[in-house]
Amino acid sequence: MDIPGLGTAFILQVRRDLQLAFRHVGQLANPLMFFIMVTTLFPLALNPMPRLLEAIAPGVLWVAALLASLLAAEGLFRQDVDDGTMEQLALSPQPLALMLLAKTVAHWLITGLPLVIMSPVVGYALFLPRDAVPTTMIALALATPILNLVGGSMAALTVGLRRGGGLLSLLILPIVMPVLIFGARATDMAMTGVDPAGALYLLAALLLLAVSLTPFAMAAAMRISLD
Amino acid sequence: MWTWFHKLGSPPHFYRIATRLTPWFGWAALLLIVAGVYGGLYVAPTDYQQLDGFRIIYVHVPSASLSLFIYVNMALAAAAGLIWRIKLAHAIAAACAPIGASFTFLALATGSIWAKPMWGTWWVWDARLTSELVLLFLYFGFMALRAAIDDENRADRASALLAIIGVINVPIIKYSVDWWNTLHQPATISKLGKPSMDSDMLIWLLIMLAGFMCYFVAVVLTRAKAEVLQRARDQKWVRQALEGK
Numbered sequence: 001m002d003i004p005g006l007g008t009a010f011i012l013q014v015r016r017d018l019q020l021a022f023r024h025v026g027q028l029a030n031p032l033m034f035f036i037m038v039t040t041l042f043p044l045a046l047n048p049m050p051r052l053l054e055a056i057a058p059g060v061l062w063v064a065a066l067l068a069s070l071l072a073a074e075g076l077f078r079q080d081v082d083d084g085t086m087e088q089l090a091l092s093p094q095p096l097a098l099m100l101l102a103k104t105v106a107h108w109l110i111t112g113l114p115l116v117i118m119s120p121v122v123g124y125a126l127f128l129p130r131d132a133v134p135t136t137m138i139a140l141a142l143a144t145p146i147l148n149l150v151g152g153s154m155a156a157l158t159v160g161l162r163r164g165g166g167l168l169s170l171l172i173l174p175i176v177m178p179v180l181i182f183g184a185r186a187t188d189m190a191m192t193g194v195d196p197a198g199a200l201y202l203l204a205a206l207l208l209l210a211v212s213l214t215p216f217a218m219a220a221a222m223r224i225s226l227d
Numbered sequence: 228m229w230t231w232f233h234k235l236g237s238p239p240h241f242y243r244i245a246t247r248l249t250p251w252f253g254w255a256a257l258l259l260i261v262a263g264v265y266g267g268l269y270v271a272p273t274d275y276q277q278l279d280g281f282r283i284i285y286v287h288v289p290s291a292s293l294s295l296f297i298y299v300n301m302a303l304a305a306a307a308g309l310i311w312r313i314k315l316a317h318a319i320a321a322a323c324a325p326i327g328a329s330f331t332f333l334a335l336a337t338g339s340i341w342a343k344p345m346w347g348t349w350w351v352w353d354a355r356l357t358s359e360l361v362l363l364f365l366y367f368g369f370m371a372l373r374a375a376i377d378d379e380n381r382a383d384r385a386s387a388l389l390a391i392i393g394v395i396n397v398p399i400i401k402y403s404v405d406w407w408n409t410l411h412q413p414a415t416i417s418k419l420g421k422p423s424m425d426s427d428m429l430i431w432l433l434i435m436l437a438g439f440m441c442y443f444v445a446v447v448l449t450r451a452k453a454e455v456l457q458r459a460r461d462q463k464w465v466r467q468a469l470e471g472k
Contacts, residue, residue, distance in 0.1 A: 153392065157385050161375050170371055171389065174364040174396070177357070217392055224384045 009094045010102045017106035031072040031111040032118060038064040039122045050127045057126035058136075058187035062180055064122075065115050065140060066147060070169050072111040073151030076103070077159045077222070090226055097215035100222060104145075104152045104215075112144035128191070135190035135200070142203040143183045149214040150176050156221035179206060236313045238455045239464040245448040252445035259438030266431035283341045285432060289439040291334035294362060295397055297327035297443060301369075302394045305387035315451075317383035318458060320390060321373060322450035326443060328366035335359055358400040365393040379458065 004012065021028050042060045043053055080086040080103075089099045119140050120133045128136070154171040161167070186199035234240050267285035301323035308316035338356065339349045350356065369386050376382035459465050 154389075157372065157389060158375070160381075167368075167371055167375050170364065171368045174361045174368060175392065177361055178399070217388065221385065221388055224381060224388065227381075 003093050006094060006098055009092075010098055013099050013102035014106045014109075017103055018109065021106070021110045027075075028110055029114075031068040032114045034071055035064050035068040035115050035118065036122060038067060039126065043126070054127040054129070054191075057123060057128040058132075058184045058191065060126060061119065061123060061128070061136065061187065062184045065119075065144065065183075066173075066176065066180055068115060069112065069144060069147035069151055070172060072107065073148070073155045073172065074168060076107055076148075076152055076155045078155075081159050081225070086222065087226060090223065095219070096222060097219035100152065100156070100218040101211075101215040104148050104218070107152070108145050108148045112148055113141075115144055116140045128187075131193070132187055132190040135196045136187045139183045139186040139196075139200060139203055142200065142207050143179050146179050146203075146207050146210045147176055149210040149218075153214050153217040153221055156218045156225060158225075159222070160225040179203070182206070236311075236315050238315055238459050239468065241315055242452055242455055242464075242468055245452050249445050249448045249452075252441045252448070256438050256441035256445055259434055259441060263431050263435035263438050267435060271428045271431050272425065280341070280344050281428075283337055285435045287334060287337040287341060288432060289436045290330045290337065291359070292436065293439050293443055294327055294331040294334050294359070295400060296440075297323050297330060298362060298365070298390075298397060299394070301327060302390045305390040309384055309387040309391070314383070314458065315455065317387060318454040319447065319451045320387060321383075322447050322454050324366055324369050324373075326446055326450070328363060328370070330439075330443075331359060331363045331366060335363065355400065358396060361396055362400060365396060369393070 039060055042056065046052060046056070077086060077100075080089070090096050092099070116137055119136055123133055123136060151168075151172050154168055154175075157171065158168050182199045182202045186196040186203065189196035189199060263285060267282055271282070273279055301320045304316045304320040304323065307313055308320060335356075338359075342351070343349050369390055372389055373382045373386045376385055456465055456469075
């Protein structure tokens with residue numbers, strides 16, 4: 001039998017996951033809806049004064065993005081484990097780490113990228129200064145994959161559990177806190193007119209670290225969960 | 228060369244050794260902590276700036292260093308268990324977690340009691356305080372994950388992986404005071420060449436630290452013994468060890 005190369009397998013896996021996602025368009029929009037809803041709650045719950053909203057905008061934006069990615073992490077591997085696809089992937093000649101990385105990339109394209117694209121609109125609603133928008137988008141584009149990768153490793157650890165519940169958030173949040181700190185700082189710096197390059201470089205470094213390490217953690221966690 | 232190592236990995240052998248060692252560490256801990264408390268509260272000179280308020284350092288610094296030390300120990304034990312499939316190592320990692328969480332909590336609590344008169348507030352969102360809080364959450368996550376998985380073998384391996392991933396946080400806490408310019412004062416005893424503390428004060432701190440270490444060893448051995456007994460509850464040697472003395 002002809003075994004497809006690593007690149008081909010990676011692309012096929014991404015394409016399969018995207019196809020599956022686009023057949024359930026309703027579920028597809030859930031994290032995005034959640035992101036928008038959470039950010040709308042703040043002006044409603046607080047005083048909708050532009051100055052107040054502007055001050056809290058970076059925090060709200062980043063916390064909402066973090067929560068949206070938490071929500072999405074829950075379902076990242078669940079279906080594939082339930083219907084046995086994951087076991088086939090684990091048995092396949094391709095390394096499981098690569099296949100899980102492909103799944104996470106597809107997951108980011110579906111849940112993370114829309115957040116990045118929507119962030120200017122949400123930022124506008126929160127009176128985020130226009131100068132801070134490009135920085136925020138870059139920072140979100142760097143940070144959301146980290147959130148998905150870490151979320152993926154933790155989701156792989158807890159995927160077999162019937163009583164998962166709030167456990168997943170307890171596992172993910174401590175690890176991704178630096179991402180939140182540097183991300184919000186980047187937005188904050190851009191708002192006050194300081195050069196945000198430092199925070200962005202740190203986020204990029206974290207992303208490289210996450211891309212190179214978490215696939216192996218994910219694969220190890222998945223193998224533990226599967227047997 | 229590895230025989231002693233493999234022998235140590237066998238639960239009955241560990242149980243015997245732990246039973247013999249625990250009282251030594253327990254008594255040493257008691258003596259050292261009593262001496263350290265006395266020395267720290269009465270003998271050590273008053274600080275020129277913080278007056279007697281600095282004396283809480285004798286609880287705060289040892290518990291803070293132990294909170295990290297125990298996490299590293301836990302992760303090492305978990306890694307050993309994961310790599311060489313030693314069940315005993317998993318039992319030790321499981322025994323470490325609640326003790327580590329307690330010391331982390333103690334470090335946070337004493338820190339906040341110390342902060343109130345010195346900084347005028349119970350809590351600040353400073354890098355070291357926040358990362359210590361994250362450490363507490365890591366311990367909680369470890370314990371919650373263990374509790375959520377029914378199958379012992381899977382709980383061991385899943386939580387071990389989590390402990391290893393969490394190690395990333397350890398250097399962040401350790402060097403947070405050097406990397407970021409924070410309110411928390413820099414490390415007191417880590418500068419080996421020239422400590423920033425007077426030797427009359429430092430000696431009691433080191434005694435306290437040694438006492439806390441001994442306490443940790445005594446408690447972790449006791450907890451690990453209980454864990455080993457529970458895991459081997461249907462085996463013959465447990466009955467022999469408990470009844471046939």
